[in-house]
Amino acid sequence: MKKIIDKLAWVYIRDGKLLTVRSKGKALFYLPGGKREQGESDEQALVREINEEISVDLVSDTIKYVDTFTAQADGKDDGVLVQLTCYTADYSGKLSPDAEIEELKFVDANDEAICSLATKVAMDWLVSRSLISE
Numbered sequence: 001m002k003k004i005i006d007k008l009a010w011v012y013i014r015d016g017k018l019l020t021v022r023s024k025g026k027a028l029f030y031l032p033g034g035k036r037e038q039g040e041s042d043e044q045a046l047v048r049e050i051n052e053e054i055s056v057d058l059v060s061d062t063i064k065y066v067d068t069f070t071a072q073a074d075g076k077d078d079g080v081l082v083q084l085t086c087y088t089a090d091y092s093g094k095l096s097p098d099a100e101i102e103e104l105k106f107v108d109a110n111d112e113a114i115c116s117l118a119t120k121v122a123m124d125w126l127v128s129r130s131l132i133s134e
Contacts, residue, residue, distance in 0.1 A: 002079045004070070008046045009033035009084040010058070011066050011122065012091070016133035017106035018126060019095070020119060021053060024102040028074055030116040031084060032101075046087055053101045056093035063089040067125060071117040082118045108133040 009031035012019040020029035034049035036042070047058045066086040073082040097104055105111075109127050112120050126132040 002081055005035075005073055005076075005080065005082045007033055007035055007082060007084050008042055008049065009086045009122070010046060010050050011086045011088050011126070013088075013126070013132055014106060017108050018123060018132050020105050020107050020115060021097070021101045022103045022105065023100045026102075027114075028116045028119075029103075029105055029107060029111075029114055030119050031086065031122060033084070042085060042087070046089070050091070052099045053097075054104060055096040055098045056091040058089040058091050060089075063087050067122075069118055069121040069125065071121045073118075074116045082116075084118050084122060086122060110134075 010033050021032045022029045032050055032053050033046060036045040043060060043063050050056060050058050066088055068083060068085045070081050070083045073080045095104055109123060127134050
């Protein structure tokens with residue numbers, strides 16, 4: 001039986017590039033977001049996680065579902081998958097690494113080598129729809 005790590009992620013695109021983050025002590029970039037806490041809706045958890053990670057406030061009434069992507073979880077045993085339920089949203093504030101985040105980076109398809117497997121799956125989907133640059 002496969003294990004699934006269920007996460008939420010924010011898809012933010014600027015100038016044809018996708019916002020990604022890298023945690024302290026890690027090599028790969030991933031979509032910002034995280035796990036729900038007990039009793040939280042997707043929107044509540046996403047707003048909280050994004051504020052904790054990159055110091056901005058998502059505008060709740062602009063949050064829109066994009067798609068859900070699944071891939072092998074980086075650094076985990078074979079068969080451990082990460083599932084990213086992705087949303088877009090406007091935000092207020094200044095993008096800035098916070099908490100466990102060391103770096104923010106806008107990436108396109110040329111940067112896949114530095115991204116997590118689940119982020120690559122999301123990027124391929126975004127490229128296929130001409131939402132980010134190849």
